[in-house]
Amino acid sequence: MKAYSANDIRNIAILGHGGKGKTTLCEAMLYTAGATDRLGKVADGNTVLDFDAEEKRRKTSVSSAMATFEWNGRKMNIIDAPGFFDFEGGVAEAVRAGGSAVIVTSAGSGVDVGAEKAFKAATNRGIAKFFVVTGVDAEDKSFYSTFDALKAEYGTPLCPILIPLMNGNKVECFVNFIKNKAFKYSDGKATEVPMPEDSLIEEMHSAFLEAVAMGEDELMEKFFAGETFTHDEIVKGLKAGIASGDVYPILACSGLTLQAVEQVMDVLSKLTPAAGDVAGEWGVDESNNEIEVKCDENGSLAAICFKTVADPFVGKMSFIKVISGKITPETQAYISRTGETEKMGKIISVNGAKQTDIPYIGAGDIGVVTKLSGVRTGDTLSNPKKPVTLMGVNFPRPCLSMAVSVRKKGEEEKVAQGLNRLIEEDPTLTFYINKETREQILSGLGEQHLDVVVTKLKTKFGVEVDLTVPRVAYRETIRKKVEVQGRHKKQSGGHGQFGDVWIRFEPCDSEELIFEEEVFGGSVPKNFFPAVEKGLRESVAKGAIAGYPMVNIKATLYDGSYHPVDSSEMAFKTAASIAFKNAVPLADPAILEPVGTLKAYMPDENLGDIMGDVTKRRGRVIGMGAADEPKMQELVAEVPMAEMGNFSTILRSVTAGKGYFTFEFTRYEEAPKAVADKVIADYKASLQED
Ligand SMILES: Nc1nc2c(ncn2[C@@H]2O[C@H](COP(=O)(O)OP(=O)(O)O)[C@@H](O)[C@H]2O)c(=O)[nH]1
Numbered sequence: 001m002k003a004y005s006a007n008d009i010r011n012i013a014i015l016g017h018g019g020k021g022k023t024t025l026c027e028a029m030l031y032t033a034g035a036t037d038r039l040g041k042v043a044d045g046n047t048v049l050d051f052d053a054e055e056k057r058r059k060t061s062v063s064s065a066m067a068t069f070e071w072n073g074r075k076m077n078i079i080d081a082p083g084f085f086d087f088e089g090g091v092a093e094a095v096r097a098g099g100s101a102v103i104v105t106s107a108g109s110g111v112d113v114g115a116e117k118a119f120k121a122a123t124n125r126g127i128a129k130f131f132v133v134t135g136v137d138a139e140d141k142s143f144y145s146t147f148d149a150l151k152a153e154y155g156t157p158l159c160p161i162l163i164p165l166m167n168g169n170k171v172e173c174f175v176n177f178i179k180n181k182a183f184k185y186s187d188g189k190a191t192e193v194p195m196p197e198d199s200l201i202e203e204m205h206s207a208f209l210e211a212v213a214m215g216e217d218e219l220m221e222k223f224f225a226g227e228t229f230t231h232d233e234i235v236k237g238l239k240a241g242i243a244s245g246d247v248y249p250i251l252a253c254s255g256l257t258l259q260a261v262e263q264v265m266d267v268l269s270k271l272t273p274a275a276g277d278v279a280g281e282w283g284v285d286e287s288n289n290e291i292e293v294k295c296d297e298n299g300s301l302a303a304i305c306f307k308t309v310a311d312p313f314v315g316k317m318s319f320i321k322v323i324s325g326k327i328t329p330e331t332q333a334y335i336s337r338t339g340e341t342e343k344m345g346k347i348i349s350v351n352g353a354k355q356t357d358i359p360y361i362g363a364g365d366i367g368v369v370t371k372l373s374g375v376r377t378g379d380t381l382s383n384p385k386k387p388v389t390l391m392g393v394n395f396p397r398p399c400l401s402m403a404v405s406v407r408k409k410g411e412e413e414k415v416a417q418g419l420n421r422l423i424e425e426d427p428t429l430t431f432y433i434n435k436e437t438r439e440q441i442l443s444g445l446g447e448q449h450l451d452v453v454v455t456k457l458k459t460k461f462g463v464e465v466d467l468t469v470p471r472v473a474y475r476e477t478i479r480k481k482v483e484v485q486g487r488h489k490k491q492s493g494g495h496g497q498f499g500d501v502w503i504r505f506e507p508c509d510s511e512e513l514i515f516e517e518e519v520f521g522g523s524v525p526k527n528f529f530p531a532v533e534k535g536l537r538e539s540v541a542k543g544a545i546a547g548y549p550m551v552n553i554k555a556t557l558y559d560g561s562y563h564p565v566d567s568s569e570m571a572f573k574t575a576a577s578i579a580f581k582n583a584v585p586l587a588d589p590a591i592l593e594p595v596g597t598l599k600a601y602m603p604d605e606n607l608g609d610i611m612g613d614v615t616k617r618r619g620r621v622i623g624m625g626a627a628d629e630p631k632m633q634e635l636v637a638e639v640p641m642a643e644m645g646n647f648s649t650i651l652r653s654v655t656a657g658k659g660y661f662t663f664e665f666t667r668y669e670e671a672p673k674a675v676a677d678k679v680i681a682d683y684k685a686s687l688q689e690d
Pocket residue numbers: 016017018019020021022023024025042043059060061083134135136137138253254255256257
């Protein structure tokens with residue numbers, strides 16, 4: 001492998017809406033650079049980047065994938081992110097590793113949500129942004145409608161560098177304002193043609209110059225004085241503006257037909273900030289002091305694991321970006337999360353599924369270390385003598401939960417193992433066992449996301465599962481004070497059994513059962529109190545009307561009787577549970593349901609619809625108003641958990657993917673009669689099934 005210094009490395013996250021041509025563009029770049037000898041096509045399922053079986057089947061990216069090529073003597077590391085929101089975890093990984101973001105959209109598109117989200121993610125991370133409008137070969141789609149839409153949204157910083165000259169609906173040639181040259185394409189081959197004289201091209205050229213001028217004050221003065229820029233000034237102005245985030249170049253091409261792809265590569269290799277120039281990262285040292293970690297080949301090791309893959313052949317692969325220092329197979333790295341030190345193993349570079357051994361990962365570069373058992377996505381690896389913790393990966397939180405049921409009995413353990421492996425690769429998935437409902441709960445970002453998990457369990461781990469709506473953890477309670485007797489008497493052979501208690505049951509505020517005693521004169525001997533309490537606790541846990549734990553209840557043992565021979569702990573325990581059973585029907589029992597606080601965010605125009613939906617879910621709106629982001633509203637409501645089932649799906653479809661939400665358990669509340677009746681009826685039906 002050729003050695004590259006940080007100044008010759010570019011790390012680029014390829015982002016944007018699903019289906020706009022990201023993977024196709026990446027394949028075109030790899031092919032153009034000679035990194036592949038055949039142009040992969042998404043439709044044919046033979047691309048370098050969508051190599052996963054699931055991606056081939058769905059013909060779309062479901063996880064981030066990495067590839068590398070050399071262009072103009074620079075090492076270009078590209079991370080192709082998935083576009084569909086269910087697979088947004090891949091976007092977080094790509095943005096964490098990228099020193100700049102290429103936001104891909106296709107000719108004819110407006111400002112789609114994928115582009116908007118990518119723009120936001122790149123801005124939050126403070127990395128340079130480029131727009132690439134691909135698909136300009138399609139004659140019914142216009143580059144300029146997309147340009148206008150982006151211009152309306154992002155304004156002057158949008159800098160047209162590489163644009164098409166149209167002849168009717170067809171691209172006549174591409175104009176590159178940095179080179180000040182025009183190129184015509186046939187069969188993916190460029191021929192230089194004279195710079196066209198065209199009013200639209202001139203208009204674009206002045207937009208280009210205005211954006212260039214934004215990079216440096218000197219240039220701005222020159223621009224207003226009407227002076228022309230030299231080539232060097234243009235490059236300098238652009239570099240400065242792009243690095244500071246004030247200028248976003250926009251480039252046109254066709255990934256599928258290889259038009260202007262090498263021009264895009266020229267621009268990216270020259271104008272994306274070098275890994276060595278990207279502003280430093282912020283981290284904390286051992287004493288929790290903030291420190292800046294600069295990209296420095298001779299510095300102390302600081303690296304971040306931004307992605308993990310469980311490869312069937314290689315085993316665990318940790319994708320690592322080195323900010324400072326170097327990782328070799330001999331490196332002992334300190335893992336801040338665990339406080340352990342781990343020796344690195346084999347180091348490889350990946351191109352999609354293809355792997356090549358490499359001797360080290362230098363500062364500014366990205367590579368894979370295999371079989372690091374103690375390293376997870378988000379971990380910082382640093383010099384044990386100078387530990388540091390960098391920012392992790394900003395993953396979206398799971399929002400859709402389903403219960404997993406195993407088709408074949410006895411495979412539960414295998415399913416859990418498979419899920420744990422998949423979670424290692426995808427931190428936007430969570431899995432746990434709900435002790436109360438005894439269900440295995442899988443949570444992810446949406447229906448497709450969970451669907452991929454089900455398919456992977458089958459294809460990779462050979463186990464079949466079904467997903468169902470999780471059971472809701474209801475509670476039971478009483479609303480009235482009652483005093484009842486529980487008497488247990490049995491004569492069987494020699495010893496009989498005798499226990500007799502009088503217990504007062506009443507509502508209280510404690511979730512857990514409160515047990516007290518007021519026994520006078522030893523009507524129930526002291527040594528049986530614990531048995532009475534135990535009988536009550538067991539009964540309360542099982543519930544009395546629908547099989548759910550009973551809460552907010554206080555029980556006071558105040559009287560009873562005993563037999564000197566036949567009374568036992570067992571007999572008093574049984575007497576207590578009889579008392580409980582007798583009490584509940586008299587004490588005005590009720591079903592409580594869990595209610596959570598919903599915070600939903602959506603574009604202004606969707607507020608009405610979402611509010612309507614929340615109301616239909618028996619939600620109580622407790623607040624609304626402008627969110628922190630522009631054009632977004634925040635809606636806060638209390639909603640019964642039982643009603644939240646498909647909220648994530650509805651919110652996404654109503655807001656075209658722009659909406660998102662959090663939902664957290666708040667408290668138990670009395671369920672309305674209709675709900676309570678149904679819970680009780682379901683319980684009775686389940687008893688009959690058993
Ligand atoms: N005509 C045309 N179609 C394209 C171009 N790029 C991608 N496509 C098609 O658009 C679809 C989605 O492309 P893909 O690269 O998978 O998009 P991604 O989801 O953004 O990675 C595929 O059917 C491609 O063949 C292009 O430049 N021109």
